[in-house]
Amino acid sequence: MSPEGLTHCVFLKAIKGAGGDLPAVIDRYPSAREIDHYTLHECDLSSVRAILLPAHLDQRYFGEIAGVIADFIQRGGRIVFNGHVAWPMLPELQKFVPLPSNSLQNLMVTRLSSHMVFEGVTDADLTFRRGVAGFYARGHNPPPPGALLINGVGPERLPCDWVLTKPSGGEILCHAGNDLWMYIDDQTTAGRIVPQLIAWAGRP
């Protein structure tokens, strides 16, 4: 809970207890909390500003509760989507398109527009982890018309990160890769992502 007692960011609990668990973002940010995967549709979202979805999302479930999510966005809520779009969910999310090949050239990440979440994060620190390319994005979820394209991958700058602002003020930030919060303890400029993401998602 935040100092004023409100939850601003709700994380959907990803798979736990099966090995390889990541550090919990919610332990570091008082305005964030975690809820069970299948309770999202019955959760009181009235004080919630953002729902952050893990790449391990059950997209079939999320598609079934799309009406609840669309209402949340209509009220000005934000969604952070990680992963590859596979099942029908929100109309703004179109099916993932993989890269034609995983050559180094195809895996290079390029900033297309400045954005609060990626401020100060270099292209190199997104493209490479310990000198190896390919962790960030292996393709893209095609953006809807009107989306701001944030990062592109490969020579065609395929938009692997984009944000759509709806007329209601609601927003969808889409990242076609692993959870952005995997960078929580990153020692490079990519370490800026998590605090900036929480600040962006939880702002009034």
Add this chain to the structure above:
Amino acid sequence: MSRILAAVDAGTYYHHESLYGARFAGAFDAVIYAPHLPNADLSSIDILLITCRTDPAVLAPAAQNLQRFVAGGGTLVAMGSTGPHSWLPGVSWTDTPTNFWWWKEGGELGLIAASPHDRFFEYVPLNNAIWHHHGAFAPPPGAVSLIEARGLGSVLYLDQVSLAPGTLLITALDPFYHHGSHFMPATTRFISGFLPFLRDDPRFGRCHSPR
């Protein structure tokens, strides 16, 4: 008699790509949505594959149905990061730090063929099983370890004892996650050999088990 091979779909993008995507479309006779498992009719299935990273919290409510399936002669395959120690009896698991970087640090992962003459390796050469693992198992007495992480335990074993007459195949390897993420070609090669192995090997499937 051909075997009925079914896989569990937890609704993730990587299960979608692995189970319905072009590469392995048609490799499975049936797909069961994970939250439906507690009440699913498994009686016509010979081999049930719990696809990598299906949340143990989703599988635990299905424990009784899954154990009944194996005790009835079925073959249950628990892939990596599905937490079988929390929904199957006799499974002993130890988490270990994951070394994602062994291939870059000039070392090796330390995986060895524990039963090198087993037919498994005719289908899946050891090289196609080497990427990383998140821990290891201590197989129960009577089980056959196929691949071991040196000094840690088994990362793939066959158990025809714990829920006889059925068979458990338990692994710490998670190829469906990585294949479905368009990541690491060795995992695609693993699956390409592993699925025919499940269909061909006389140790699997109800048709070769006492009923």
